[in-house]
Amino acid sequence: MNVAIIGTGYVGLPTGVGLAELGHQVVCIDREQSKIDALQAGKITLYEDGLEELFRKNTKEKRLHFTTSMKDGISNAELVIIAVGTPPHPITKEADMKYIHAAATELAEHLTRYTIIATKSTVPVGTGDDIEILIAKKNPQAEFDVVSLPEFLREGYAVHDFFNPDRIIVGANSDKAKEKIKELYKAFDNEIPMLFVSRRSSETIKYASNAFLAMKIHYINEMANFCEKADANIYEVAQGMGLDSRIGPKFLTPGPGYGGSCFPKDTLAMAYMARQNDVEMSLITATIKGNDNRKKEMAERIVNAVKYIDNPKIAVLGLAFKNGTDDCRESPAIEIVSELVNRKYSVFAYDPKAMKNAETLIGSKITYCQSAYEAVENADVLAILTEWEEFKKLDLNKIASLMKNKTIIDCRNMLDKQKALSLDFNYQGIGI
Numbered sequence: 001m002n003v004a005i006i007g008t009g010y011v012g013l014p015t016g017v018g019l020a021e022l023g024h025q026v027v028c029i030d031r032e033q034s035k036i037d038a039l040q041a042g043k044i045t046l047y048e049d050g051l052e053e054l055f056r057k058n059t060k061e062k063r064l065h066f067t068t069s070m071k072d073g074i075s076n077a078e079l080v081i082i083a084v085g086t087p088p089h090p091i092t093k094e095a096d097m098k099y100i101h102a103a104a105t106e107l108a109e110h111l112t113r114y115t116i117i118a119t120k121s122t123v124p125v126g127t128g129d130d131i132e133i134l135i136a137k138k139n140p141q142a143e144f145d146v147v148s149l150p151e152f153l154r155e156g157y158a159v160h161d162f163f164n165p166d167r168i169i170v171g172a173n174s175d176k177a178k179e180k181i182k183e184l185y186k187a188f189d190n191e192i193p194m195l196f197v198s199r200r201s202s203e204t205i206k207y208a209s210n211a212f213l214a215m216k217i218h219y220i221n222e223m224a225n226f227c228e229k230a231d232a233n234i235y236e237v238a239q240g241m242g243l244d245s246r247i248g249p250k251f252l253t254p255g256p257g258y259g260g261s262c263f264p265k266d267t268l269a270m271a272y273m274a275r276q277n278d279v280e281m282s283l284i285t286a287t288i289k290g291n292d293n294r295k296k297e298m299a300e301r302i303v304n305a306v307k308y309i310d311n312p313k314i315a316v317l318g319l320a321f322k323n324g325t326d327d328c329r330e331s332p333a334i335e336i337v338s339e340l341v342n343r344k345y346s347v348f349a350y351d352p353k354a355m356k357n358a359e360t361l362i363g364s365k366i367t368y369c370q371s372a373y374e375a376v377e378n379a380d381v382l383a384i385l386t387e388w389e390e391f392k393k394l395d396l397n398k399i400a401s402l403m404k405n406k407t408i409i410d411c412r413n414m415l416d417k418q419k420a421l422s423l424d425f426n427y428q429g430i431g432i
């Protein structure tokens with residue numbers, strides 16, 4: 001099938017690569033010239049495990065193409081996937097639809113035959129209806145169906161999740177459109193559950209899922225606070241809870257709060273939609289507030305460790321919003337570091353993948369180090385903010401010999417608490 005994807009970012013690129021690998025002819029369109037130039041030159045523009053290899057293979061086998069031209073991309077497509085950003089509106093915090101509306105308007109004039117327009121972007125309920133109106137207005141002759149095809153991939157696992165999704169949700173109001181989406185995923189051989197629902201239900205499923213997962217994290221973070229006071233262990237508690245199949249073991253890992261480009265913005269957007277529809281969603285509102293407080297609490301823990309020291313040095317390990325990605329959007333680590341910088345503390349940070357992106361957000365207000373050990377040298381406190389596997393393997397003896405004052409605030413429980421205590425560290429983990 002000839003597929004065009006508008007928006008070649010964290011969703012658009014892995015989706016394009018994945019669909020090409022399934023055998024489709026894919027054109028990825030982006031308005032950012034430098035991104036398309038790089039991709040055309042064979043340079044991958046974001047880090048995702050396993051992506052580069054498949055990108056190279058499918059480009060070489062001529063199933064994957066890149067362009068900035070909407071005309072070149074759309075005019076041959078049977079299916080157009082919209083994967084542009086839907087960031088929070090700066091004032092209302094609802095999903096800002098300017099990129100979606102622009103994409104729909106720009107694509108409309110190039111529709112030359114029956115085409116499916118599928119939204120993979122996370123979009124508010126009713127967006128499919130708006131897109132229909134925009135396209136029909138711009139190109140009254142166009143024959144098309146608008147489908148909601150929400151994306152559930154996780155950053156860092158984009159390739160894995162593309163090929164092994166828990167489910168494919170299809171919000172389609174016509175049988176022709178349903179058949180086309182079935183054809184798109186034919187290579188999965190019916191092994192992935194595909195749920196056909198109304199377009200509005202599909203749009204809601206995406207927000208309902210993300211808000212629920214965010215709430216689960218907030219819940220376990222509050223439970224971790226309780227465990228710290230009650231001398232219980234959050235991992236034992238989470239394991240015990242997770243054995244109940246109604247609860248499940250996933251998304252019960254405590255930390256410094258959830259971040260990323262999805263949960264923070266999608267919970268805000270869901271809360272906005274609830275207000276618009278005059279529906280109370282107290283759990284979502286409490287989750288948003290609790291998660292904001294969580295990051296402040298973590299910054300406070302670090303400050304408390306150094307507040308009586310003259311010109312303390314703070315070492316930070318991890319800047320990405322989670323492991324496996326270079327993405328720092330809405331990263332709890334960035335918010336915590338920014339709070340420390342605002343309070344004029346000297347921060348020395350290291351992240352295996354995200355330093356370049358972190359620098360675009362924090363600038364030169366902190367020192368970027370080439371390794372974890374360089375960051376901890378002469379430090380008065382070490383704060384671990386991202387759950388990179390390599391932090392688990394750090395040599396605590398070496399850290400003890402490098403630090404000036406031996407305090408660790410381990411917001412991801414990466415280090416061995418007992419070992420740290422035996423080496424006379426003042427060690428604070430989360431919920432343990």
Ligand SMILES: NC(=O)c1ccc[n+]([C@@H]2O[C@H](COP(=O)([O-])OP(=O)(O)OC[C@H]3O[C@@H](n4cnc5c(N)ncnc54)[C@H](O)[C@@H]3O)[C@@H](O)[C@H]2O)c1
Pocket residue numbers: 006007008009010011012029030031032035083084085086099102103106120121122123151152153154155261262
């Ligand atoms: N990042 C994730 O893990 C993830 C997962 C599931 C769903 N989503 C949703 O998918 C959408 C995209 O997210 P993302 O993280 O990939 O965003 P992104 O910012 O990484 O990528 C969006 C791309 O769209 C391009 N773009 C914007 N308007 C355009 C236009 N009119 N024509 C051509 N290109 C245009 C931008 O230049 C950018 O490269 C969002 O709605 C997000 O909520 C994201």
Ligand SMILES: O=c1ccn([C@@H]2O[C@H](COP(=O)(O)OP(=O)(O)O[C@H]3O[C@H](CO)[C@@H](O)[C@H](O)[C@H]3O)[C@@H](O)[C@H]2O)c(=O)[nH]1
Pocket residue numbers: 122151152153154155156210213217250251252253254255256257258259260261262263321322323
């Ligand atoms: O038990 C957990 C799980 C996650 N997190 C944090 O939660 C955030 C989000 O993590 P994750 O869900 O793995 O990353 P995303 O890539 O943001 O993926 C989420 O957001 C995407 C965009 O909508 C969806 O497609 C995915 O299904 C959904 O998991 C990160 O800060 C994690 O550190 C925790 O603190 N504890």
